[in-house]
Amino acid sequence: MARLNLLEETRYEKLPVTVYPNQQIASVQVAKRIADLIKSRQASGGKTVLGLATGVTPIKVYAELIRLHKEEGLSFKNVITFNLDEYYPMQPTAAQSYVTFMNENLFDHIDIEKANVHIPDGTLGTTEEVAAFCLNYEKQITDLGGLDMQILGIGRTGHIGFNEPGSAPNSGTRLVTLDDLTRSDAARDFGGKQNVPTKAITMGVGTIFKAREIILMAWSQKKAPIIKKAVEGEISGEVPATYLQLSDHVEFVLDEGAASELTRFDTPWLVKDCVWTNTLKKKAVIWLATTVKKPILKLTEDDYNNNGMAQLAVEQGPVYNINIDIFNQIQHTITGWPGGKPNADDSQRPERANPAKKRSIVFSPHPDDDVISMGGTFIRLVDQGHDVHVAYQTSGNTAVWDDDVLRYVEFAIDFEESRGGDSTELKKTYDDMRTFLESKQPNQIDTQEIRNVKGFIRKSEAISGARYAGVPDENIHFMALPFYETGKTQKNSVGEEDILLTMELLQKVKPHQVFAAGDFADPHGTHLVCFNIILAALQRLAKTEDWVKDCWMWLYRGAWFEFETYEIEMAVPLSPQEVLRKRNAIFKHQSQKDRPVFPGDDAREFWVRAEDRNAETARCYNELGLAEYAAMEAFVRYKFL
Structure with missing residues (x-):
C-alpha cells in the first residue's frame, strides 16, 4: 500500500x-x-x-x-x-x-x-x-x-x-x-x-x-x-x-x-490525501481561486471537487465557511501600521499595538536593499513616529563601476584645489588608480584605495536614501561586516567578529522590531549570510537579555523575488504618492541606477523591479477579492525563539 x-x-x-x-x-x-x-x-x-x-x-x-x-x-x-x-x-x-x-x-x-x-x-x-x-x-x-x-x-x-x-x-x-x-x-x-x-x-x-x-x-x-x-x-x-x-x-x-x-510538494492535493494544516489550506484555496480565476468568496463546491480539493470540502466544509475563513485571514494581513496601530485592538492585526512607539531596526545586506525591498514601509515607520534605525551590513564595494571611482576622485581633486589646498598626494593616488584600472584583469582584486572609494560611494548613497526616508544621522549604522571585505566576489565564511558586531548594535538599540532580508534567492548569497548573522546574534542575546523576548523579526523580499501570497503575514499597502517616494529613495543610489554591475538575469532597473513586484502583490490581493491598492510590500514573521 x-x-x-x-x-x-x-x-x-x-x-x-x-x-x-x-x-x-x-x-x-x-x-x-x-x-x-x-x-x-x-x-x-x-x-x-x-x-x-x-x-x-x-x-x-x-x-x-x-x-x-x-x-x-x-x-x-x-x-x-x-x-x-x-x-x-x-x-x-x-x-x-x-x-x-x-x-x-x-x-x-x-x-x-x-x-x-x-x-x-x-x-x-x-x-x-x-x-x-x-x-x-x-x-x-x-x-x-x-x-x-x-x-x-x-x-x-x-x-x-x-x-x-x-x-x-x-x-x-x-x-x-x-x-x-x-x-x-x-x-x-x-x-x-x-x-x-x-x-x-x-x-x-x-x-x-x-x-x-x-x-x-x-x-x-x-x-x-x-x-x-x-x-x-x-x-x-x-x-x-x-x-x-x-x-x-x-x-x-x-x-x-x-x-x-x-x-x-507544491500542490499535493492533486496527488494524495493531505493533512490540512492551516498553511496548506490557505495555499490550496488561494491556488484554487487563481486557477479558476474567481475571488475567494465566489468559489463553489464544484470548483473544489473539479480541482482535486474534494477531500478538503468534505473534511472542513461547507466550502463557503472555508472561503470566509481564508478570506478573513488574508484580509487581516493588510495594515497601514507596520509598527502597530496605537490604542487599537490588535488581536486581528499582524503587529502589536504596544508599545505605541517602537524601536525598529532595518538590516540591509547591501546598501540599497532597504529602500528597494521595503522603502515604503521604511518611510511609513518614520512618518508614524517610531525610532527607526538602519544598519547597512556590507559596504557593497564590489558593485561599483571602475570609471565611477575615477570620476569621484577627480571631483575630490577639483574640490581640494578650489579651496587652495595641495592635491599632490591625491593626484598621485589618482594616477596609481588609473594605471591599475587600465591594466586590470577580469575579477582582479582592486587596490585598497579603489575599494575604499567604491565603499565611500555606496555609503554616501545609502546616507542620502536613509535621510530621504527621514532617519536621523545618528540612527544610520555602517557595519562593514568583515566576512564581506575580501575585495573579491567570493566572500569569506562568517566569523565570530561578524556576530559580535551585530550583537553590539542590537544591544545598543534594543529593538522591538527587526526587519531582515529574507530574499534567499539572491544569486550572490549575501542575503542568506547576513540573515544567519542576525539570527545567531539574536539567539545568543536571548540567553541573557530580557528585551529579546519582546523583539519580533520580520523578513522582507523584493530585490529578486516576492513571497507567495499564502506566505504573507503582513502586507503594507502603498498609495501612488508613497510609491513615488519609494522610487525617489531608490534613485539616491545612483551607482546602481541604469545599469548595475551585477544585475542578474533581470534586465529591468531595480526601481522598476521593485514597483512591478509591489504592484503584482497588490493585484494578487485584489483578484482574491480584497481591496484594490496601487502597491503592497510584503513581510513574513520569523520566530527565532
Whole structure:
C-alpha cells in the first residue's frame, strides 16, 4: 500500500527523484555512492571512470570525498575522471577555468594520478584542433568502456554540461555557443558579463546518456522552476535535461528547495490525501481561486471537487465557511501600521499595538536593499513616529563601476584645489588608480584605495536614501561586516567578529522590531549570510537579555523575488504618492541606477523591479477579492525563539 501511495504521489514525475532535507545531507549521500563504487571496483582490481561536473552544486560532494580520502583512507589511485566542460578560450591557470576549479576543490587534495585527469582544453587555437580534440575525448571514454557514473548539475536554461537549448539528444563532445542566461549567471565570476566567454567545449548529451549511472543534483529554490520542467515536462530540446527521462539509469538528487515546485510538494492535493494544516489550506484555496480565476468568496463546491480539493470540502466544509475563513485571514494581513496601530485592538492585526512607539531596526545586506525591498514601509515607520534605525551590513564595494571611482576622485581633486589646498598626494593616488584600472584583469582584486572609494560611494548613497526616508544621522549604522571585505566576489565564511558586531548594535538599540532580508534567492548569497548573522546574534542575546523576548523579526523580499501570497503575514499597502517616494529613495543610489554591475538575469532597473513586484502583490490581493491598492510590500514573521 505504501508503494502504491508513493507511485500516486510521484505520478507526474517521469524519472526517479530523491529529496533530502538540505544539500549537505544530499551531498554526503552522493559522495558515499561514489566512494562505494570506487571501493567496489578496487576490490575487483578494476578502474572507476567518473564524469565530473563543476560549479557550486558539486562542491560539498567533493569536500566529502576529500574528507573520506584524508580520514577514512579512500584512494583515488584507480580512478579516471572526465570533466563535462570548459570555457573556450580559457587558460588553465585562469581563476575562472575549470582546471583551477577542479584542482582547488578536489584534485589537489586527493591521491589521483594526474595522467588520469581529463578536462576539455580551452587553449586550442583552430577549429580543426578543437574538432580533433573532441573526437579523441570521445575515443578515450569509449576505450575505457564508458563512464561508470556521471555527476551533473543543471543550469537555469535546463542545460547539462554546456548542452544548451537546441542540443541534440545524440550529440557528442563539441564546441558550443553559450546561452545568454548562462553567461549572465557566470558574470559575477568574470567581473561582468562582457568578460564571460561566448563559447565552451562540452561533453554531449549522447555521451552523458551512455553512462551506466547518472546523478543530477540541484540545490535551492532558485533551481525549482527548471527542475519541474526537467522532471515533469515533455521531452524537448528546449530543456536538454528532459532527455534524461529516456534513461533507465538516472536519478535526480534534490534538496527541499529545488524540489519545492514538483507537484507532490507544491500542490499535493492533486496527488494524495493531505493533512490540512492551516498553511496548506490557505495555499490550496488561494491556488484554487487563481486557477479558476474567481475571488475567494465566489468559489463553489464544484470548483473544489473539479480541482482535486474534494477531500478538503468534505473534511472542513461547507466550502463557503472555508472561503470566509481564508478570506478573513488574508484580509487581516493588510495594515497601514507596520509598527502597530496605537490604542487599537490588535488581536486581528499582524503587529502589536504596544508599545505605541517602537524601536525598529532595518538590516540591509547591501546598501540599497532597504529602500528597494521595503522603502515604503521604511518611510511609513518614520512618518508614524517610531525610532527607526538602519544598519547597512556590507559596504557593497564590489558593485561599483571602475570609471565611477575615477570620476569621484577627480571631483575630490577639483574640490581640494578650489579651496587652495595641495592635491599632490591625491593626484598621485589618482594616477596609481588609473594605471591599475587600465591594466586590470577580469575579477582582479582592486587596490585598497579603489575599494575604499567604491565603499565611500555606496555609503554616501545609502546616507542620502536613509535621510530621504527621514532617519536621523545618528540612527544610520555602517557595519562593514568583515566576512564581506575580501575585495573579491567570493566572500569569506562568517566569523565570530561578524556576530559580535551585530550583537553590539542590537544591544545598543534594543529593538522591538527587526526587519531582515529574507530574499534567499539572491544569486550572490549575501542575503542568506547576513540573515544567519542576525539570527545567531539574536539567539545568543536571548540567553541573557530580557528585551529579546519582546523583539519580533520580520523578513522582507523584493530585490529578486516576492513571497507567495499564502506566505504573507503582513502586507503594507502603498498609495501612488508613497510609491513615488519609494522610487525617489531608490534613485539616491545612483551607482546602481541604469545599469548595475551585477544585475542578474533581470534586465529591468531595480526601481522598476521593485514597483512591478509591489504592484503584482497588490493585484494578487485584489483578484482574491480584497481591496484594490496601487502597491503592497510584503513581510513574513520569523520566530527565532
